[in-house]
Amino acid sequence: MADRSPLAIPIPSDLPGNAGEKRDLHRFFKEIAERFADLESHCGHLEEANGCLQERLSALEDDIQKERKYRQTGRLD
Secondary structure: OOOOOOOOOOOHHHOOOOOHHHHHHHHHHHHHHHHHHHHHHHHHHHHHHHHHHHHHHHHHHHHHHHHEEEHHHOOOO
């Protein structure tokens, strides 16, 4: 096989077997590549959502610290 990415769809002529088997293998690799691309897309969305949640968590932690300080000192800073 040619020097290509391990996730690249192989060229049908590089696949073993007869024409029908090559067609089936090529379809299989194409489906795997499509599923991988879909998973990469979902991963990007999850990373973005995680960033938003981290920001919200940080803001809540700040609010909790301010509330604790207010309860201890009676002052808002």
